[in-house]
Amino acid sequence: MAALVNKIVLLSFMLVPIFVMMDGVESFKFIPRAVIGIENQLPNLKLTIHCKDKYRDNGFHTLAPGENYRFGFITAPFFIKRTQWFCLFSWHGESRNFDIYVEERDDCSYCQWLIRKSGPCKYYATHLDCYQWKTTGQHERQGRKMLLISNTSIQQEPPLSLQPLNSQGRD
Template identity: 50%
Template sequence: MIPLMKKSVLSWFMLIAILVTLQMMDGVEAIDIIPKVVVEITNAVESSQLSFHCKDKTRDNGFHTLAPNATYSFGFKIDTFFQSTLWFCLFTWQNQKEDSHYTDIYVKTRDDCKNYNWIIGQSGPCKLLNEDDKNENCYPWNDKEQHEFQGRKILLIANITTQQEPPLSCS
């Protein structure tokens, strides 16, 4: 009886390990245990292509370029256990006065919805919670020195941001 029980317990542990591993993989949906966030970025920079690079401490979404008024979307799984998911982006466009601009595109301690639409303009990023939302939540660009300091610190503590806003409701 004991060997049969050990096999049963071992089988359950293996099944749980497989499901958890599948949940951690991008693009694989096993059971919706770990929530996924979808972020849309829309280029609102006048008459200029928007180049951007988004990443978190372990994943890199790569470099992308958007034509004026075009939209790009990507998704990722959030860290539900440690509440430390942080995605940030670097934005550049032609004829800008400064080299580049940074913003925190998703901060787990600030954001609690599953879908975000960011409108990127020259004055800064603005967030819409859904298509029906007419009120934009606009933010200033992150300070470059603070962003570089945070980039080193994010490897240790991923939920620190340059500005802490209260969570926004999804309704």
Template identity: 45%
Template sequence: MDSLKHHVLFITVILLMSATMSHAQKTKVVIHNDLGSGLSLAYHCKSGDNDLGYLRLGVGGSGLFRFKPDIFGRTLFFCRFSWINESHYFDIYKQKRDREFEKFGCTNCEWKIRKNGPCKLNKITNMFDVCLPWNS
């Protein structure tokens, strides 16, 4: 009988998690071309489950995508950014980084892509002053 109780409890937990996931708020990632020098920005973003395809932003252009983060904190979107003869990779959304810290966390994540690396909108200062290096 204890085994049956455990199975019922397990199924109840799974159903509650599924209901929570279906109502979870979507996260939005906005990418701004801040390369300057009249350069367009090509980019290709992916996660383990989604390939967003090859996209291009003109000078000063912006693009965005939305998704529901994993309830277990494992969501990762990485992008390859290219211009002229340069190409760099960056984890544009890393749930453990972007959801847990007050200064850095977001559900509306905005990034300016610059030649020396991406800079994220800081929700406290409302400036793009959280700059990170490209992935190594």
């Protein structure tokens, strides 16, 4: 009987990480999740989005006017409130960045954002909360470890010229 109990306990410890890694599974409601919706409200301009957090990078996505982009993620447990995602928004030669999800500020399971030239607006059923664009490097959670935005540039750097390890600079 004790062996059966030990197997059940061991199995439950093995399944918990699997459930946590299953980010897209909707049936596990006890895992805190958030979904971010971003709508391009720039008139006649395509919007390029690059969103990431400290660990993950969603890559680049381009939206036509009126188009939406959605992504989801697992948030920190309810008592920590430290999940943060930021995005670089680019259109017609301009670039702006904004912390699209700061758990201390947003704390929603579905957040819909409308992207405008003046700034991003968070959509609610009864009103909009509009924000100013952030300056480069400025993040909502000042005083804590800043997120790196060094690789959010749209332009790619040229590759480094490499030499063999045994090279002394002569042929």
